[in-house]
Amino acid sequence: MSIKTPSPSIFRPRKRIDRFVMEENRALVDRINRRNVLRGAVSLGALTMLTGCNPSENATLQTFMRAVSSWNDRAQSIIFRPNHLAPTFSEAQVVKPPRFNAYYEVEDVKPVDPAGWKLELAGLIQDKRPWTAQQIDGLPEQELIVRHICVEGWDYIGQWSGVSLRHFLERIGADLTAKYVAFKCADDYTESIDMATALHPQTILATKYAREPITDPFGFPLRLRTATKLGFKNAKWIMAMEVTNEFPDTFWHKQGFNWFAGI
Amino acid sequence: MTTDCIKSHDRGRKRLHPLPVRIMHWTNAVAMLIMITSGWKIYNDEVIFGWLHFPEAITLGKWAQHGLQWHFFGMWILAINGLIYLIYGFVTGRFREKLFPIRPAEVIATIGDALRFRLNHDDLTHYNAVQKVLYVGIILVGIVVVLSGLAIWKPIQFSELTSLFYDFQTARLIHFLCMSAIVAFLIVHVALAILVPKSLLAMLTGGPVIKQQPPDLMPEPVSVPASE
Numbered sequence: 001m002s003i004k005t006p007s008p009s010i011f012r013p014r015k016r017i018d019r020f021v022m023e024e025n026r027a028l029v030d031r032i033n034r035r036n037v038l039r040g041a042v043s044l045g046a047l048t049m050l051t052g053c054n055p056s057e058n059a060t061l062q063t064f065m066r067a068v069s070s071w072n073d074r075a076q077s078i079i080f081r082p083n084h085l086a087p088t089f090s091e092a093q094v095v096k097p098p099r100f101n102a103y104y105e106v107e108d109v110k111p112v113d114p115a116g117w118k119l120e121l122a123g124l125i126q127d128k129r130p131w132t133a134q135q136i137d138g139l140p141e142q143e144l145i146v147r148h149i150c151v152e153g154w155d156y157i158g159q160w161s162g163v164s165l166r167h168f169l170e171r172i173g174a175d176l177t178a179k180y181v182a183f184k185c186a187d188d189y190t191e192s193i194d195m196a197t198a199l200h201p202q203t204i205l206a207t208k209y210a211r212e213p214i215t216d217p218f219g220f221p222l223r224l225r226t227a228t229k230l231g232f233k234n235a236k237w238i239m240a241m242e243v244t245n246e247f248p249d250t251f252w253h254k255q256g257f258n259w260f261a262g263i
Numbered sequence: 264m265t266t267d268c269i270k271s272h273d274r275g276r277k278r279l280h281p282l283p284v285r286i287m288h289w290t291n292a293v294a295m296l297i298m299i300t301s302g303w304k305i306y307n308d309e310v311i312f313g314w315l316h317f318p319e320a321i322t323l324g325k326w327a328q329h330g331l332q333w334h335f336f337g338m339w340i341l342a343i344n345g346l347i348y349l350i351y352g353f354v355t356g357r358f359r360e361k362l363f364p365i366r367p368a369e370v371i372a373t374i375g376d377a378l379r380f381r382l383n384h385d386d387l388t389h390y391n392a393v394q395k396v397l398y399v400g401i402i403l404v405g406i407v408v409v410l411s412g413l414a415i416w417k418p419i420q421f422s423e424l425t426s427l428f429y430d431f432q433t434a435r436l437i438h439f440l441c442m443s444a445i446v447a448f449l450i451v452h453v454a455l456a457i458l459v460p461k462s463l464l465a466m467l468t469g470g471p472v473i474k475q476q477p478p479d480l481m482p483e484p485v486s487v488p489a490s491e
Contacts, residue, residue: 256332
């Protein structure tokens with residue numbers, strides 16, 4: 001084994017080790033070999049697993065953490081101010097195109113064919129007839145220029161327009177006292193929001209971004225855009241909407257993310 | 264200067280660190296460690312500085328959601344414990360007694376002593392001027408880290424608070440800088456506790472009994488040279 005010239009380091013002694021010391025402790029030095037060091041390192045690794053350096057996936061702990069997360073859902077619904085408006089911005093601040101995020105890469109987006117598309121309705125709704133894209137386009141349009149904040153920590157200002165979800169829910173005769181509004185998406189994504197958020201003045205079913213039809217990666221033909229939730233709550237490529245009192249579990253919540261995800 | 268010994272008959276008399284302070288200190292220590300290490304996990308998902316990623320081995324939570332779970336669990340412990348500590352500090356007069364007054368001349372003199380390794384640690388019950396500055400400073404940082412945390416947790420519901428920090432990303436940066444200040448404090452704090460083990464012991468057992476004299480009647484010398 002050849003030894004390279006050591007590079008200067010504050011951790012390396014300036015003076016070479018006295019040969020006498022090496023002779024004196026030969027037996028000890030001989031015991032240091034790669035196999036033993038490796039074995040030591042491996043058992044050190046095993047020890048960290050035993051004590052649980054990253055115990056987050058432990059089942060008991062997950063049960064506890066999910067309970068804390070539900071408690072945080074309740075805390076957030078208490079904090080929620082139904083008539084408090086999110087700050088809005090000018091058109092000049094809008095980022096074009098918006099930033100993409102999903103549980104897969106942008107190349108894997110499967111565009112929705114508008115010809116066959118209809119918005120299906122289910123649950124506590126009087127008029128459950130499905131809506132075509134043209135019918136939705138005929139509804140009054142509301143524009144939102146608000147900040148999109150991702151759970152990861154990034155943000156951008158986007159300009160979305162479409163029908164107010166409150167207006168739409170009233171129009172279809174939804175039970176506005178129900179607890180949840182749930183969405184099923186073309187990519188098998190599921191999302192649901194609380195009724196208070198659904199009725200917030202800055203919650204829309206968006207069909208346009210920066211006054212143009214939303215492009216495929218961002219949810220064409222219909223997506224949710226609410227100013228009071230983290231990005232992932234804003235379901236894209238919506239195929240069906242349900243009003244319900246049964247908790248509709250969601251894609252990310254099943255994986256341990258907080259359900260309410262309010263901002 | 265002599266140190267009061269810890270004797271059993273001293274029980275009931277006022278100690279340097281009364282039991283509530285010790286409980287709150289160690290609760291805070293655990294909460295801070297949870298918040299810092301899970302915060303690093305959350306940070307890694309969207310870094311502020313391209314050159315800075317925290318090694319996974321020192322972060323808490325296997326995936327992003329687990330880091331978030333820990334962070335939003337730890338926040339309750341940190342905030343409730345911190346709030347009780349602040350109320351306690353003001354109501355019992357501990358802050359006034361231990362942390363004030365801070366005289367600039369004393370701060371400079373203590374820094375001078377520290378640089379010449381002539382700091383006196385005989386009397387644990389009396390904080391030197393630099394300790395006072397650091398303790399007051401870290402309490403203020405603790406308040407700002409919680410406020411900036413609220414500002415990035417609820418930038419719409421608490422939009423007024425977020426706008427005090429300018430905007431969401433600025434609040435996020437300030438939250439990060441507060442964490443950095445806390446970690447820097449922690450390094451010094453732990454190093455000094457190890458160098459002066461009786462100060463660490465005092466936070467476990469309560470430490471020496473406090474002389475019952477009003478602080479005004481005890482003019483402390485600006486700096487005490489170490490007995491050699």
